[in-house]
Amino acid sequence: xxxxxxxxxxxxxxxxxxxxxxxxxxxxxxxxxxxxxxxxxxxxxxxxxxxxxxxxxxxxxxxxxxxxxxxxxxxxxxxxxxxxxxxxxxxxxxxxxxxxxxxxxxxxxxxxxxxxxxxxxxxxxxxxxxxxxxxxxxxxxxxxxxxxxxxxxxxxxxxxxxxxxxxxxxxxxxxxxxxxxxxxxxxxxxxxxxxxxxxxxxxxxxxxxxxxxxxxxxxxxxxxxxxxxxxxxxxxxxxxxxxxxxxxxxxxxxxxxxxxxxxxxxxxxxxxxxxxxxxxxxx
Amino acid sequence: xxxxxxxxxxxxxxxxxxxxxxxxxxxxxxxxxxxxxxxxxxxxxxxxxxxxxxxxxxxxxxxxxxxxxxxxxxxxxxxxxxxxxxxxxxxxxxxxxxxxxxxxxxxxxxxxxxxxxxxxxxxxxxxxxxxxxxxxxxxxxxxxxxxxxxxxxxxxxxxxxxxxxxxxxxxxxxxxxxxxxxxxxxxxxxxxxxxxxxxxxxxxxxxxxxxxxxxxxxxxxxxxxxxxxxxxxxxxxxxxxxxxxxxxxxxxxxxxxxxxxxxxxxxxxxxxxxxxxxxxxxxxxxxxxxxxxxxxxxxxxxxxxxxxxxxxxx
Numbered sequence: 001x002x003x004x005x006x007x008x009x010x011x012x013x014x015x016x017x018x019x020x021x022x023x024x025x026x027x028x029x030x031x032x033x034x035x036x037x038x039x040x041x042x043x044x045x046x047x048x049x050x051x052x053x054x055x056x057x058x059x060x061x062x063x064x065x066x067x068x069x070x071x072x073x074x075x076x077x078x079x080x081x082x083x084x085x086x087x088x089x090x091x092x093x094x095x096x097x098x099x100x101x102x103x104x105x106x107x108x109x110x111x112x113x114x115x116x117x118x119x120x121x122x123x124x125x126x127x128x129x130x131x132x133x134x135x136x137x138x139x140x141x142x143x144x145x146x147x148x149x150x151x152x153x154x155x156x157x158x159x160x161x162x163x164x165x166x167x168x169x170x171x172x173x174x175x176x177x178x179x180x181x182x183x184x185x186x187x188x189x190x191x192x193x194x195x196x197x198x199x200x201x202x203x204x205x206x207x208x209x210x211x212x213x214x215x216x217x218x219x220x221x222x223x224x225x226x227x228x229x230x231x232x233x234x235x236x237x238x239x240x241x242x243x244x245x246x247x248x249x250x251x252x253x254x255x256x257x258x259x260x261x262x263x264x265x266x267x268x269x270x271x272x273x274x275x276x277x278x279x280x281x282x283x
Numbered sequence: 284x285x286x287x288x289x290x291x292x293x294x295x296x297x298x299x300x301x302x303x304x305x306x307x308x309x310x311x312x313x314x315x316x317x318x319x320x321x322x323x324x325x326x327x328x329x330x331x332x333x334x335x336x337x338x339x340x341x342x343x344x345x346x347x348x349x350x351x352x353x354x355x356x357x358x359x360x361x362x363x364x365x366x367x368x369x370x371x372x373x374x375x376x377x378x379x380x381x382x383x384x385x386x387x388x389x390x391x392x393x394x395x396x397x398x399x400x401x402x403x404x405x406x407x408x409x410x411x412x413x414x415x416x417x418x419x420x421x422x423x424x425x426x427x428x429x430x431x432x433x434x435x436x437x438x439x440x441x442x443x444x445x446x447x448x449x450x451x452x453x454x455x456x457x458x459x460x461x462x463x464x465x466x467x468x469x470x471x472x473x474x475x476x477x478x479x480x481x482x483x484x485x486x487x488x489x490x491x492x493x494x495x496x497x498x499x500x501x502x503x504x505x506x507x508x509x510x511x512x513x514x515x516x517x518x519x520x521x522x523x524x525x526x527x528x529x530x531x532x533x534x535x536x537x538x539x540x541x542x543x544x545x546x547x548x549x550x551x552x553x554x555x556x557x558x559x560x561x562x563x564x565x566x567x568x569x570x571x572x573x574x575x576x577x578x579x580x581x582x583x584x585x586x587x588x589x590x591x592x593x594x595x596x597x
Contacts (some may be wrong), residue, residue, distance in 0.1 A: 030399055077574065085400045086346055090534065091574060093527050098570040105563035211523060215411070218404060259415030262408030269405050270393055277376075 003244050009133045010141035011240035015233045017213060022232035025221055026164035026256040028181040030082055032162055033191060034166060036214030037099050038095030040192025040207065042066050043200040044103055047114055051259075055117055063193045070189030074182055082181075096214070100207040109206060116201035136198035142192060144233070147187075160184060171181035186255055206245045215258055219265040225276055235276075286551055291425040307448060311441040318556075320440045327447035331454045331543035333532040338458055341539030342467065344394060344474030344493045347473045350406035350502055350529050353383045355521035357409060357503030358510035359417070359424065365511075366433040373436065376507040384496045384501025395488060398477075410521040417518050429517035436511040443512055450508065451545070454501055454568035462588075470494055522544035524566070531573050537583025546585040 021035050045062035053061060073095070081088050094162055118131040151157035162170035163180050171177055192213070198207070223233025243260050268276070314320045336350050361379035371379065394405050417424040426432065437443055461467050469490055473482040481487045492543045510516045519525070532551045537543025551569065558565050576584060 011585075032505065032587065056386050081577070084507070086403060087577060089348065089403055089579065091529070091570075093523070093564070094531060097527060101563045101566045149413040195525055211411075215408075227366040227571050259412045266405055266408055269397055269401055274567050 003241070003248055004013050005129055006133070006275060007237075007241040007244040009129070010244060011237040012137040012144075012218070012238050013195050014216060014236040015139050016148045016195035016198075018224070018232040018236045019144060019229050020188035021217035022221050022224065023184050024188040024228045025162070025226060025231070027177075028074075030078060030085055030088045030165075030176075031092075031218070033089055033214055034070075034096045034099075034183075035188070035217055036097045036210035036212065038066050038070050038189040038192040039108060039196045039213035040100065040205075040210040041069065041207050042102065042196035043112075043114060043209075044107065045193075046197045047107075047205070049114060050115070055115075057269070059117075059194075059197050062197065063190050066189045066193040067186045069180055070185045072116060072183040078185075079178060079181060087223075096210055100210050103207040107207070108109075112205040114197075114201045114205055117198070130202070132198075132201050134138060136195075139198060140195065143191065147191070147229075152224040156180075156183070158248040212258060212261075213221045215265075219261040222265045223268045223276060225274060231276060310448075311444055315441050320444055322327040322552055322556045324440070324444050324447045324512060325509070325556075326449045326549040327444075327530065327553050328505045328512070329529075330451050330545040330548035331447075331505040331508075332502050332529055333548040334451075334454050334458055334535070334541075335498045335505065336546040337538065337540075338461070338501070338527045338532050339498040341533065341544075342462060342474060343470040343491065343492055344477075345495065346399065346403040346406070347498070348403040348530075349410045349526050350498075351414055351521050351523075351525035352406075352410040353387065353499040353502035354506035354525060355516075355518070356413060356507070356528075357383045357506030358516050358520050359430075360503070361507030362430050362433050362510050362516055363423070366430065371572045372434050372511045376436075376504060379507040380504035383506075384500030384507050386533070387499025388492060391499075392488075395491040395495060395568075396440040407523075407526070410526060412594075413526060414521050417521065424518075427518060429515055431515035433514070434511070434544055435514045436508070447508060447512070448502065455541065455545070457501075459588075462541070466490070470562065528569070531569050533583075535572060535576050535584055537586030539588075540583065541588035543583045543586045543588075547583070550584075566593040 017035075017039060021032075022031055024030075024035070042062055045065050046058050049058035049061050051132050052058070073092075077091055077095070078088055081091060088212070116130065116132040118135050122129055122131065122134065149157075151161055159170065159175045159181055160183075162173065163175055163177060167177065196213075203209075216239065220232045220235045223235035223238065239261065242264065243257060245256070310323050311320055314323070315469055332350070332354055337355070339345055339347055339350075357376075357379045360382050361372070361375040364375040364378055365372055368537055390409065397405060400570060418426055436446065452572065462471075468482070469485055472483075473483065473490060506520065510520075528551065532547035533544045534547070535550060536545065536547025554568065555565060558568065
């Protein structure tokens with residue numbers, strides 16, 4: 001039962017990260033390895049600001065800052081390099097490591113404690129669940145439905161979906177890919193930062209979590225299929241349950257967290273290189 | 284064969300290479316202190332590592348984002364062989380390289396079915412799984428603390444230096460020999476147009492796996508040597524930083540050239556050691572240099588290689 005509830009809330013929170021990454025990947029076709037960095041920075045900016053502004057405003061401020069940072073990274077570096085996907089991976093990975101080391105310089109390597117947004121816990125079917133997990137799940141559901149509304153019921157969302165499905169045709173119809181890509185990078189970073197502030201109090205915060213988040217979102221996108229947000233969400237359910245199960249069954253299974261992500265990724269890449277819900281395309 | 288290649292290099296710009304060779308051979312004589320020789324030894328080993336990555340990516344066009352798997356894997360294999368089976372370091376280095384080659388062969392076969400970005404993602408994953416294993420089986424692998432207390436190759440820096448220099452020279456000649464041979468023509472055709480290569484009758488996957496295994500072997504030997512030189516290893520050898528560092532070396536020096544990766548490796552090693560006091564800023568400097576090189580000089584800072592002779596291919 002604990003596996004079920006923990007897995008469910010975890011998959012909702014991971015779903016936010018994966019949805020953001022799937023959006024970025026779908027519109028721009030680039031693997032932005034900095035994505036985990038947005039996740040990490042979300043928590044660190046929150047850590048800095050919550051003493052100044054209080055919890056709720058700090059959340060918005062950190063999300064806003066991370067969004068601007070993602071916009072800058074994409075505008076200055078990744079957009080001009082977009083035709084060379086491998087170079088994008090190298091540059092963004094180097095940048096991610098550099099930012100992680102900068103954070104280390106500033107805050108130190110030790111694990112930081114982030115106060116949860118909501119205190120207390122509740123008993124559900126014999127499993128003790130903190131309010132933080134519960135509310136994080138609810139906020140994830142709320143945000144994902146907002147995202148769904150944006151993508152399916154607004155004009156800009158229509159443009160994003162068009163660009164995901166048929167890039168050339170969308171550009172012929174007058175959609176500016178640069179504009180959309182930067183917008184989407186911003187939205188993706190917002191989602192990452194939001195889920196970061198929600199998730200990190202449950203786990204712990206150190207500069208190395210960028211790798212976890214990046215691997216997680218990669219595994220989600222690979223399993224779900226390129227450019228498929230629904231697929232990424234479903235994949236996250238699988239991954240979150242796998243992770244929870246492993247950490248319950250194997251003692252000290254935390255070491256295998258990254259290994260679980262990448263193992264799932266490798267298996268899917270071998271069996272179905274284009275994922276389970278993505279359209280087939282020339283790799 | 285090798286002598287012919289040597290002549291070929293020397294004929295094209297003999298003075299420069301003689302001077303460079305002289306500088307490298309005489310390092311232990313003019314080096315101001317042991318620390319300087321140490322940097323040169325590490326530089327040699329990183330250059331070997333960079334050449335192995337370059338062989339795979341620069342010439343064959345198959346991206347590996349996790350070459351630290353072979354480097355760190357070679358280091359761990361050699362150290363464990365030495366510590367638990369008491370195999371002498373030179374033999375352990377050789378065996379570790381062989382193990383890396385075999386694992387490259389085994390991993391390469393499924394991996395190289397996917398291409399481009401997906402191959403990069405997949406190779407990225409291997410060292411991370413290895414780290415998971417290292418952390419879990421702490422009794423053998425020593426977790427974050429790594430392993431120490433095994434035999435070094437030699438206590439003399441001079442011997443270590445010459446051994447590493449010979450290794451670098453061997454790998455360099457191997458690269459030049461491969462690139463100039465029929466195999467080189469084949470792998471470059473795979474890099475430039477895989478479908479065309481396949482349609483003229485080249486067994487593409489066989490050559491890809493072959494180069495993958497060879498590259499793994501070279502990287503494994505470099506890693507094993509590195510472990511026996513430093514006399515202590517940590518899982519950092521397997522981390523993403525290591526994989527990305529070799530990529531940075533090769534791209535800064537010049538992807539797909541013979542001397543570029545060596546130059547890049549030495550540049551990064553020297554920066555690494557002279558920036559020890561601001562170690563957290565090192566990666567930022569590399570990232571900035573990398574970005575500057577990519578935008579201003581995409582072919583790399585020193586993309587030199589001996590000219591490729593085209594001969595009739597039977």
